[in-house]
Amino acid sequence: MSKLIVRLGTLACLGIVTIAAAANDDAARRFHALSSQEWTWRQAQFAGADDEDTHAQPADHLPRVDAATQAARERYWTDVMKRLDAIPVDALHGDERVSYLVYRNQVETLLADQRFRTWQMPFNSDTSFWGNLGFTARRPLHDAADYRRYIGQLCDIPRYFDEQIANMRLGLARGFSVPRVTLAGRDQAIAEVAHARDRDSVFYTPFRQMPVNIPEDEQARLRAEGIAAIHDAVAPAHARLLGFMRNVYMKQSRNSLAAEAMPDGKAFYQSQIRKYTTLDMSPDAIHALGLREVARLRAEMGQTIRETGFNGSFAEFLHYLRTDPKFYPKSADELLKQAAWIANRVNGKIGEYVGRLPRQRFVIEPVPAELAPYYTGGRGGAGYYMVNTYDLRSRPLYALTALTLHESSPGHGLQMPLATEHEGLPPFRRATYLSAYGEGWALYSERLGVEMGLYDTPYDRFGYLGYQMWRACRLVVDTGIHHLGWIREQALVYMRENTALGEHEIETEVDRYIAWPGQALAYYLGEMAIVDARARAEKALGERFDLRAFHDTVLALGSVPLPVLQQQVDRFIASGGKSPYADEKPCDCKSP
Structure with a gap:
């Protein structure tokens, strides 16, 4: 009888483990499907964008930023959050759980910005949508397809700027704007593009020296198309933006400084x-x-x-x-x-x-x-x-x-x-x-x-x-x-x-x-979070602490919220200070 009880207990434990594993697999599958779908959608939404916070696929156009698109994004991310909430995070383990927490933070941040309508203030004294385009103009282009996409973006600047201007008008109307005191001189970069001769424009930069893999006759055609885009689209769009900034925005933006002085300011x-x-x-x-x-x-x-x-x-x-x-x-x-x-x-x-x-x-x-x-x-x-x-x-x-x-x-x-x-x-x-x-x-x-x-x-x-x-x-x-x-x-x-x-x-x-x-x-x-995490690991591991392994652990995470960083350092300590790359086989390559 005792052996039967033990066997039944063992089978019960195996059953629990199997159920737990199945729950983990189901949660992981649902999370992968949701995050992959949303990431593909997100890249398409921001195709053609270029800034440190938005990474998207190359495109022959710039992102849509109009109010209707912004409302659609808010609805989409609201639905994503509901679906995320339905995934049992406790069923995820290891790197899966880390990825869930990182991804959730991303979506929460994106959704919060939509709800506070930060798109109505699309620049600050350090970073701007027009300045980001200047960086795009300096990126190396490698073939004719790159140039055609770039020319497509140049032709799309008028539409893009008009949508940004409409958004800024909405912000001004509700007192949501960049403080006026920080705006002095910020129009100069716009003026330089608006008044530059076509071949002197920053947007002509990629055409000054083109890759040798593009035939000379095609180079000539692309240059001509680029000059036409700069003359007909880029410069006039910057001139309209310059007029709006000087005659409207810089005169109607708020005199207050505090974020808390804006609508719903404390929560914002x-x-x-x-x-x-x-x-x-x-x-x-x-x-x-x-x-x-x-x-x-x-x-x-x-x-x-x-x-x-x-x-x-x-x-x-x-x-x-x-x-x-x-x-x-x-x-x-x-x-x-x-x-x-x-x-x-x-x-x-x-x-x-x-x-x-x-x-x-x-x-x-x-x-x-x-x-x-x-x-x-x-x-x-x-x-x-x-x-x-x-x-x-x-x-x-x-x-x-x-x-x-x-x-x-x-x-x-x-x-x-x-x-x-x-x-x-x-x-x-x-x-x-x-x-x-x-x-x-x-x-x-x-x-x-x-x-x-x-x-x-x-x-x-x-x-x-x-x-x-x-x-x-x-x-x-x-x-x-x-x-x-x-x-x-x-x-x-x-x-x-x-x-x-x-x-x-x-x-x-x-x-x-x-x-x-x-x-x-x-x-x-x-x-402070990294310094504190290192001190904690050094104290816990003593002589086993390896600085390179600690740094590799931090850097292998990609970019994570600080609470997640602390959790991963806890795992590093529990592993005895093991590097995330410790199990990788050394290269078996031989020099030619």
Whole structure:
């Protein structure tokens, strides 16, 4: 009898396991079907788009952005959320569960933006729909088909701009707009395209040197079509947009600064905090954290000032850094070459810190002239590291090491290609970007420069701490402006008193925070999450902790919400600190 009971118990357990496995398979199948269907739809919706948050298939047209399309998108993602809610997440395990959580965060964010109608404010002081098209014009085209698609996009600009203008009018009508104080000079890039001669237009860039695989007679036809598109479509559309910006938008946009001053402002600002940080922290909690971190970093900066031998106050040292010519490049070439030298030094050390490196490399080039006056000090991504050579008196060399680590390798120039090249991830994880993760990793990369020994002098170390302080100040300034009612001058003074940034960069940065609520919070909160996760792993694993395995674990995720990152570090600890690539067989290749 006892043997029978044991056997029945065993069969019962096997039955439970079988049922659980079947439930897992069913949940996984439903999730794969839903996410694949939506991702295909999403790519088609944004076909032809080009910005860091939207990855879509190439097309001979630009996305539709009219109000009817926006309403259809909201209905679609609402239905997707209902179907996601019906999938039992507890039935998913391992990477399946991670993918579900990442995907759910994406859809929640997309749907929230639709519900708050963020498409009625399609630009800010840093990023714009017309500026993104300028970047498209600089992308390499490889064959005649690429050129035909590009010409199709040029011909579609009038329709695209008209829809954006209609959306901005809707935003103005309900008080949902970019603050007026941040708009000065933002029309210049539009004016340059509107008034440029056809062959001088930025949109003619791909035609100046065409691939040799295109026959000369076809090159001539494509150039002629391109010139016609620029003359008949691109320039007139920019002229209409310029008139709207100067005569309507810049005169009717709101005088208030705070996101919370707009319709449903408190909920909107909280949604932007969640969008960019992936956390549900309140503005008050973030502000308080920022004040604590600013105080901590101020003490470290004071110690570094003493190491330089400077005798004077903190304010006097900042004045010294801002005014002594020895800290600034004498030419754009000097700045670019120094950035290249720093990047090369990283190349010699990176293998000691990261096990899996990307195949794609990056080029170092200046920020385009028409964008540079209002652009950040640098911008990096998959395949590029742009250095702003405008106003060299605001580009301190002592901060260039931190900037380069952030924007190139091991920052954006390493993390983004690794995600794209990770064939084990579903497309929606390989081709999307979460600011808290991506900017957090890039800021953490600046910290790695200390371990790499790249901050050679106390001034370089002060530059690193200054960049950390800059991002900590963002926690204070962003919440100060959008939640506590700070005025622009209050934010400028706070940045002047606590950071080593030049005056031009302080102004462009503060305007960026005013016009782009929540985005600036991602950096420091993301870095803190990675630093905390590493400290937790080091403590738990002791001598078994391997830094390269930890970094590979973080980077192998693609781009994930911070709570998911913490869960995956828990798995890393439970595995004994095992690298995600530990089970891969070494290459059995033989050199030819």
